Amino acid sequence: MTTIYDFHAPRAGSPRSGASLPSDPTLLDDARRLYDALSEVIRVIQFRDRDRACCYDVSVSQCYALKAVVDGGPLTVNELAANLYLDKSTASRVANGLVEKGYLARARDPEDGRVVRLVPTPEGGRLCERIDDDLSREYADLLSDFDPDVRAGINELVTRLGRSFAARVAASGGSCCVTR
Amino acid sequence: MTTIYDFHAPRAGSPRSGASLPSDPTLLDDARRLYDALSEVIRVIQFRDRDRACCYDVSVSQCYALKAVVDGGPLTVNELAANLYLDKSTASRVANGLVEKGYLARARDPEDGRVVRLVPTPEGGRLCERIDDDLSREYADLLSDFDPDVRAGINELVTRLGRSFAARVAASGGSCCVTR
DNA sequence: GATTAATAGTTGCGTATGACAACGATCTAC
DNA sequence: GTAGATCGTTGTCATACGCAACTATTAATC
Numbered sequence: 001m002t003t004i005y006d007f008h009a010p011r012a013g014s015p016r017s018g019a020s021l022p023s024d025p026t027l028l029d030d031a032r033r034l035y036d037a038l039s040e041v042i043r044v045i046q047f048r049d050r051d052r053a054c055c056y057d058v059s060v061s062q063c064y065a066l067k068a069v070v071d072g073g074p075l076t077v078n079e080l081a082a083n084l085y086l087d088k089s090t091a092s093r094v095a096n097g098l099v100e101k102g103y104l105a106r107a108r109d110p111e112d113g114r115v116v117r118l119v120p121t122p123e124g125g126r127l128c129e130r131i132d133d134d135l136s137r138e139y140a141d142l143l144s145d146f147d148p149d150v151r152a153g154i155n156e157l158v159t160r161l162g163r164s165f166a167a168r169v170a171a172s173g174g175s176c177c178v179t180r
Numbered sequence: 181m182t183t184i185y186d187f188h189a190p191r192a193g194s195p196r197s198g199a200s201l202p203s204d205p206t207l208l209d210d211a212r213r214l215y216d217a218l219s220e221v222i223r224v225i226q227f228r229d230r231d232r233a234c235c236y237d238v239s240v241s242q243c244y245a246l247k248a249v250v251d252g253g254p255l256t257v258n259e260l261a262a263n264l265y266l267d268k269s270t271a272s273r274v275a276n277g278l279v280e281k282g283y284l285a286r287a288r289d290p291e292d293g294r295v296v297r298l299v300p301t302p303e304g305g306r307l308c309e310r311i312d313d314d315l316s317r318e319y320a321d322l323l324s325d326f327d328p329d330v331r332a333g334i335n336e337l338v339t340r341l342g343r344s345f346a347a348r349v350a351a352s353g354g355s356c357c358v359t360r
Numbered sequence: 361g362a363t364t365a366a367t368a369g370t371t372g373c374g375t376a377t378g379a380c381a382a383c384g385a386t387c388t389a390c
Numbered sequence: 391g392t393a394g395a396t397c398g399t400t401g402t403c404a405t406a407c408g409c410a411a412c413t414a415t416t417a418a419t420c
Contacts, residue, residue, distance in 0.1 A: 024324070024328070026328055026331070026332075027320050027323060027324060027328075027331075028316060028317075028320050030320075030323055030328075030331040030332065030334075030335055031316045031317070031318075031319035031320035031322075031323050032312070032316045032319070033335045033339070034319050034323060034331075034334060034335050034338060035312075035315050035316055035319045037335060037338040037339040037341075037342055038221075038225065038338055039244065039247075040339075040342035040346070041218075041338060041341055041342040041345060042222055042225060042226070043244070043264060043265050044265060044342060044345040044346050044349055045218065045222060045345065046222070046265070047265035047349060048345070048349055050407075050408085059375095059376065059377085060376085060377090061376080061377065061378090064219070064223070067219075076397075076398090077397070077398055077399090078396090078397065078398080084223060085223050085224060085226070085227035086377095086378070086379090087378065087379050087380075088397080088398070088399090089378085089379075089380080089381095089398085089399075089400075090377070090378050090379070091398095092398060092399060092400085093377090093378090093399090093400090094377090096399090112386075112387070112396095112397085113385075113386050113387075113397095114385065114386045114387065114396065114397040114398070115386095115396090115397060115398080116397080116398065132212070132215075135215050136208060136211045136212045136215055137208075137211070138211075138348075139210075139211035139212070139214050139215045140207050140208050140210075140211035141348075142211075142341075142344050142345065142348060143207060143210055143211050143214060144204070144207060145340075145344055146340070148204065148206055148207075148210075150337070151206070151207075151210045151214075152206075152210065153333060153337065154210075154214060154337045154341065155210055155213045155214050155217060157330070157333065157334050157337060158214060158217040158218055158221060158338075159213070159217040159220075160325075160326075161217075161221055161322075161334070162217055162220040162221040162224060164322050164325055165221060165224040165225060165228070165322065166220070166224050168318075168321075168322060169224055169227060169228055230378075230379085239405070239406085240405095240406090241405085241406065241407090256368075256369090257368070257369055257370090258367090258368065258369080266406090266407075266408090267407065267408050267409075268368080268369070268370090269369085269370075269371075269407085269408070269409080269410095270406070270407050270408070271369095272368095272369060272370060272371090273370090273371090273406085273407090274406085276370090292367095292368080292415075292416070293368095293414075293415050293416075294367065294368040294369070294414065294415045294416065295367090295368060295369080295415095296368075296369065361420100362419100362420090363418100363419085363420085364417100364418080364419075364420095365416100365417080365418070365419090366415100366416080366417070366418085367414100367415080367416070367417090368413100368414085368415080368416095369412100369413085369414085369415100370411105370412080370413080370414100371410100371411085371412075371413100372409105372410085372411080372412095373408105373409090373410090373411105374407105374408090374409090375406100375407085375408090376405100376406080376407080376408105377404100377405080377406075377407095378403100378404085378405080378406100379402105379403090379404085379405105380401105380402090380403090381400105381401085381402090382399105382400085382401080382402105383398100383399080383400080383401095384397105384398090384399085384400100385396100385397085385398085385399100386395100386396080386397075386398100387394100387395080387396075387397095388393100388394080388395075388396090389392100389393085389394080389395095390391100390392090390393085390394100
């Protein structure tokens, strides 16, 4: 259970010949289980985030946006929206809230008069760091239930899951209804 | 503030014994990585769900509630709320929407005149199955990128993550602010 | 057995979140 | 220089959620 998570490259084509066959007996069962398990994780994390938002000066979405800007360097509104999978109008408003609270600043781009570069203020940086520290401690507490090699496996897999999801969403263009 | 939820037992003992040492060098790094990776996964799944909701007759939260009732047998409003980590008022309204659409039915409990037992209608069962099938297919498509043993590992770990989160939330009573 | 307390569910209300469409401002192409 | 694309903002609407107050029912206490 500990070493199998160190597997192969993310693969683009389909080097794993049999894995993607629809006849794979466990595939659908695994899919259903993952669906259930991820749903549970998401619900409980959302709950935690809702509850936790009151601890700081920002809302849940503002927290995500702040972190995106702090981690991703100066971001345009469009980049922020793409980063958070939000409409640009929503991203603009979320940024607005952070600007009003003094955690972000809007800077005009000298090259292109249309774009707005969102940059964190010192206060924003400090707040983000504080939230990061608190949450990381919480996750550390959680991960301490697992052995180090299992933890590495979790991270590897969750990261790959995220990438696969993101790629899938990007490929579908974000509209699922046309296919139905 | 949100101490009403009485879902899982707090699961007193941690399964791992020695892993919780604070001196573990990689623990905090792992925690930070998991925090980032899970955030990404959650955002993209929320985006997908938002987008996907239009494919069916129900909203995202209604979809979760429907599945909870279908999978969990007849549920009271309180049980549904606990299941979804929602306030009972929200759960009541979500259920209301599903009742209006004919996917759930409210049944009075003969034993206790206060409780309402939510049961899926045949239409609700069919809709849930259809959504489950579609989503499972999507997850299967996603999982086909991974080897079967890796898939099993993913499920194992995500499931354990969910349980740990739930236990943690239950233990903390859902209020993080008191500790700060 | 009547009164009080506890519990289940609903509703009022405020807020947060998010999308879509329309708009002004700016840049690019011809 | 005009037409079109792009960036960001704002108007508007719908949904989601929690908290508090309320009703109806059950349980507890005397």
